[in-house]
Amino acid sequence: xxxxxxxxxxxxxGPEVVDSMIRVLKECNTxxxxxxxxxxxxxxxxxxxxxxxxxxxxTMKLLETxxxxxxxxxxxxxKPGAPRSVAVTLRQKFELYSNIRPxxxxxxxxxxxxxxxxxxxxxxxxxxxxxxxxxxxxxAIAIRKITRQGCRRFANSAVEWxxxxxxxxxxxxxxxxxxKVTDGIFLxxxxxxxxxxxxxxVQELYIDNMMQQLVVNPSQFNGSxxxxxxxxxxxxSELASGIIGxxxxxxxxxxxxxxxxxxxxxxxAPSFKGQNKVNPTAAILSGAWMAEYLGEPHIKQAVxxxxxxxxxxxxxxxxxxGGNATTTQMTDAIIGAAKExxxx
Numbered sequence: 001x002x003x004x005x006x007x008x009x010x011x012x013x014g015p016e017v018v019d020s021m022i023r024v025l026k027e028c029n030t031x032x033x034x035x036x037x038x039x040x041x042x043x044x045x046x047x048x049x050x051x052x053x054x055x056x057x058x059t060m061k062l063l064e065t066x067x068x069x070x071x072x073x074x075x076x077x078x079k080p081g082a083p084r085s086v087a088v089t090l091r092q093k094f095e096l097y098s099n100i101r102p103x104x105x106x107x108x109x110x111x112x113x114x115x116x117x118x119x120x121x122x123x124x125x126x127x128x129x130x131x132x133x134x135x136x137x138x139x140a141i142a143i144r145k146i147t148r149q150g151c152r153r154f155a156n157s158a159v160e161w162x163x164x165x166x167x168x169x170x171x172x173x174x175x176x177x178x179x180k181v182t183d184g185i186f187l188x189x190x191x192x193x194x195x196x197x198x199x200x201x202v203q204e205l206y207i208d209n210m211m212q213q214l215v216v217n218p219s220q221f222n223g224s225x226x227x228x229x230x231x232x233x234x235x236x237s238e239l240a241s242g243i244i245g246x247x248x249x250x251x252x253x254x255x256x257x258x259x260x261x262x263x264x265x266x267x268x269a270p271s272f273k274g275q276n277k278v279n280p281t282a283a284i285l286s287g288a289w290m291a292e293y294l295g296e297p298h299i300k301q302a303v304x305x306x307x308x309x310x311x312x313x314x315x316x317x318x319x320x321x322g323g324n325a326t327t328t329q330m331t332d333a334i335i336g337a338a339k340e341x342x343x344x
Contacts, residue, residue: 002031002032002033003031003032003033003067003068003294003295004032004033004034004035004065004067005032005033005034005035005066005067005068005069005070005290005294006035006037006059006062006063006066006068006069006070007022007034007035007036007037007069007070007072008036008037008038008039008040008059008069008070008071008072008074008086009036009038009040009072010040010071010072010073010074010086010268011040011041011072011073011074011270012042012073012075012267012268012269012270012272012273013073013269013270013272013273013278014040014072014073014074014268015072016273016274016276016278016280017072017278017279017280017282017283017284017327018070018072018283020280020283020284020330020331021070021280021283021286021287022034022287023331023335024287024288024303024331024334024335024338025287025291025299027335027338027339028291028299028302028303028335028338028339028342029342030291030294030296030299031296032067032291032294032295032296034070035062035066037056037058037059037062037063038056038058038059039054039055039056039059039074039086040054040072040074040075040086040268041054041074041075041076041077041082042075043056044083051083052083053083053084053089054074054076054083054085054086055086055089055090060093063090063094067259067294068259068260068261068262068293068294069259069260069261069262070261070262070263070286070287070290071086071087071090071261071262071263072263072264072283073263073264073266073267073268073269074086074087074268075267075268075270084130087254087261087263090254090261091124091254091261092124092129094256094258094259094261095124095256095257095259096123096124096254096255096256096259096260096261097123097150097153097154097157097256098120098121098122098123098154098157098158098254098255098256099120099121099122099233099252099253099254100118100119100120100121100161100252100253100254100255101118101119101121101240101241101250101251101252101265102117102118102119102251103115103116103117103118103119103240103241103243103244103250104116104244105244105245106244106245106249106308106311106312106321107312108311108312108313108314108322109244109245109249109322110243110244113218113219114222115218115219115221115222115240115243115244116222116223117221117222117223117224117225117226117240118161118167118224118225118226119226119227119233119236119237119240120157120158120161120225120226120227120228120233121227121228121229121230121233121234121237122150122151122154122186122228122229122230122233123230123254124150124230125145125146125147125150125151125229125230126144126145126146126229126230126231127142127143127144127230127231128230128231128234129143129145131143131145144179144229146182146183146185146229148185148188148189151185151186151188151189151190152189152192152193153257154189154227155189155190155192155193155194155227156193157255158170158190158193158225158227159190159193159194159196159197159200159225161225162197162200162225163196163197163200167200167223167224167225168199168200168201168223169200169203169221169223169224169225170190170194170200170201170202170203170224170225170227171202171203171204171205171210171221171224171225171226171227172186172187172190172202172203172204172205172227172228173204173205173206173207173210173226173227173228173232173233173236174186174187174204174205174206174207174228174229174232175206175207175208175232176204177206182229183229186229187204190202190227207228207232207235207236210236211235211236211239214236214239214240214243215239218240218243237250237265241265241266245320245321246279246321247265247266247282248264248266248278248279248280248281248282248318248320248321249279249281249282249311249321250264250265251264251265251281251282251283251284251285251286251289252264252265252282252286253286253289253290253293260290260293262286262287262289262290262293263286264282264283264286265282266282276326276327276328277319277326277327278318278320278327279317279318279320279321279327279330280318280327280330280331281307281311281330284303284307284334285304285307287303288300288303291303298342299338299342301341302338302339302341302342303338305337305341306334306335306336306337306338306340306341307334307337307338309337310330310333310334310337315333316329316330316332316333317330318330
């Protein structure tokens with residue numbers, strides 16, 4: 001049975017990097033059906049800002065019939081009354097509770113250190129539920145919602161990653177000295193889940209100390225699963241992307257029990273729109289991960305290996321990682337190297 005994926009090109013640079021991803025998968029002879037659909041603020045504005053969401057009803061219906069989706073970068077308009085982000089909406093609708101961002105360096109970009117760890121972000125609760133209350137004209141509150149059920153399923157998935165990849169270190173990032181109740185629930189569930197993996201060591205770090213440690217000595221986290229609540233891990237993984245050289249390198253997935261959404265970790269970067277200069281790596285690797293999820297692991301292996309070769313050679317890379325290649329040229333180089341691997 002042919003697997004199907006909804007492809008959302010998104011806003012800003014989204015169409016460019018998603019086109020790169022689609023080209024790579026098709027040149028690698030994916031057997032999955034890739035179906036294009038609209039979502040994002042640009043189409044919302046073109047349609048008169050009438051919809052309560054950035055996702056048209058037709059797109060939502062398509063998403064419900066496919067096995068996974070790929071979301072290009074989308075813009076979330078930061079004003080009251082505007083819809084919530086596409087990513088948050090889809091994470092909550094499909095209960096995609098684990099946002100996973102592997103962090104790995106490339107030798108040419110960071111020759112002085114070698115990093116390899118993974119960031120697990122709880123993606124359906126915390127401050128990103130978007131529950132805010134205007135108390136008076138001069139005061140408002142935001143609610144940080146944490147549930148034991150939400151923490152439990154997230155903790156189990158993060159610990160399962162440690163088990164699958166034989167990782168022995170697990171870092172739970174909290175601010176439990178201040179947020180005693182919410183982060184207390186979170187840490188309880190991490191500790192319970194970790195007991196199912198013999199030898200898995202759990203270390204708790206407060207978010208402020210974690211950021212300092214990540215800058216001063218990031219290699220201490222090699223071989224670790226870093227896990228935290230929604231906002232904290234959003235910040236940690238963004239800093240980690242800077243350490244490895246560019247957020248244009250960071251790919252990600254959003255996993256639930258029955259569905260998955262794949263996306264580059266970076267935003268829509270509207271100032272670079274249409275210039276054919278942005279790094280397609282994050283989108284390409286996220287798409288290759290989606291191919292594995294849809295039953296084609298050989299494509300992921302070929303694309304990941306090819307991308308590493310192209311980046312380390314440095315001959316056809318974009319400006320953010322020291323080159324002058326266009327988005328198209330870097331994509332072409334990755335396609336060539338991936339097809340060569342698939343022929344062997």
